[in-house]
Amino acid sequence: MRxxxxxxxxxxxxxxxxxVVGLDLGTPSQVFGAARDADAQRLYTVDTCSAGGRAVRSTAGFQVLPDHGLELVERADTVIVPGVQGDATERHGVVEPEVTEAxxxxxxxxxxxxxxxxxxxxxxxxxxxxxxxxxxxWAHADRFRRLHPRVDLDATVLFVADDRVLTSAGVAAGIDLCLHVVRTDHGSEVANRTARSCVMPPWRDGGQAQYIERPVPPAPDxxxxxxxxxxxxxxxEPVTLRDLAERSRxxxxxxxxxxxxxxxxxxTQWLLNERTDHARLLLESTELSVDQIARRSGFGTTxxxxxxxxxxxxxxxxxxxRTFKGTAPR
Structure with a gap:
């Protein structure tokens, strides 16, 4: 859509x-509003609407009074739906008929x-x-799959572009998606300039998996x-399956x-998960080299x-x- x-x-x-989630609501205007051409001209206009132009409650303790009703959707080139939390759409999979129609x-x-x-x-x-x-x-993936089994949900990525329908993961991933759209529409130079204006990296490695919490539950009896x-x-240490079995007699x-x-x-899968999580903890919280972390987490080699x-x-x-500690690579 260049x-x-x-x-x-x-x-x-x-x-x-x-x-509506307040941060999600403000993300499009911030990112697309910062996208300019070589002559500093705006490449996008961003306006907000709601059904009937009515005020909507946010999850941040304030109400939003949009300037427009759904007639704005009728003439928009792109329509963006911010996140919602705790309403009938997220809990029960229903949405206002006029919103569906629009x-x-x-x-x-x-x-x-x-x-x-x-x-x-x-x-x-x-x-x-x-x-x-x-x-x-990722934290809402299970409920989403229950409510919408006909959707091919991938909760490991930051965003998905499926033809003209694009979806993003939580919070900051909305910025990633908006920058992706700027890059698709106008090229890397404009997207990089937009990212610098927003004090954001133009591209993030990896997906949601690196942000998913995996707390170790108390060991049951x-x-x-x-x-x-x-x-x-x-x-x-080189823990083997036989070692584990013998410990349990x-x-x-x-x-x-x-x-x-x-x-x-x-x-074997469990042990690899534990070693990976331990390596992540060491990467986040120590100054050990990657080679040392590989040995201490049981992988042996970098x-x-x-x-x-x-x-x-x-x-x-x-x-x-770099993402979680902010230190130079070792």
Whole structure:
């Protein structure tokens, strides 16, 4: 959708629904408002609307009174739906009929449709994501799949562009998506200049997996819990399946069966997850070199750590450290 007519800015309508997420609501105007051509002319106009132009409640403790009603959607080139939280759309998968109609008509006439974070619930409720690949905030993925089983949800990525329907993950991923659109419309030079204006990186490595919390739950009183606790204290050592089984006084076959029943994983998968999480903790909280971290987390070599980290969260150790610690790569 490259727009080369500097005198005709691309028209964007931000469609706010009740319980809108405040940060998501402001993201499009901030990013697209900063996008300028070489002559410092605006490339986009951004306006906000709601059904009937009514005030909508935000999740941040204030109300929003948009300047426009849904007639804005009728003439927009791009329609963006910010995230929602705690309303009927997110909880039950329903949306106001007039909002559904406006979104469907806009798509049918050729408009680009986007969502930020849980705004994907609105698009899905309107039927615009059926049969499409999409994403949303990882913490809401399970509910989304239950409510909208016909959507191919990928909760590991920062954003998805499926033809003219684009969805993004949580909060800051909406900025990533908006910058992607600027890059698609006007090229990398404009997108990079826009990112600098917003004090944001023009591109982030990896996906949502690197931001998903995986807290270790208290060990239950179960038959393999003791072996798991024992292994966590020896991640730097070559722990084998036979070692784990012997700690539980079981045969390897019985231990493997009970372990999977209790954790949902095989012992090997569980151990790799634990080592990966330990490596992430060391990358975030220490000045150890990547080679030292590889050894202390049980991977042995930097290459093995890099392979597992990329496989599980999509980034290299140095990139992960830059993101979460802000130190120079080692």
């Amino acid at each position: 727009n080369n007519r500097a005198m005709t800015p691309h028209r964007i309508a931000v469609l706010a629904t009740d319980h 979104l469907r008509v806009a798509y049918d006439r050729g408009a680009r449709i986007m969502s930020i974070c849980t705004g994907a619930f609105v698009l899905a409720a309107a039927g615009l994501l059926d049969g499409r690949r999409a994403t949303t905030h 179960s038959s393999t819990a003791g072996a798991r606790e024992w292994a966590r204290g020896r991640l730097h 079981m045969s390897v076959r019985t231990f493997t069966r009970r372990f999977r029943a209790e954790t949902g994983l095989s012992p 290459a093995a750590l890099r392979q597992q980290l990329h496989l599980r969260i999509g980034v290299a150790p140095s990139a992960y450290r």
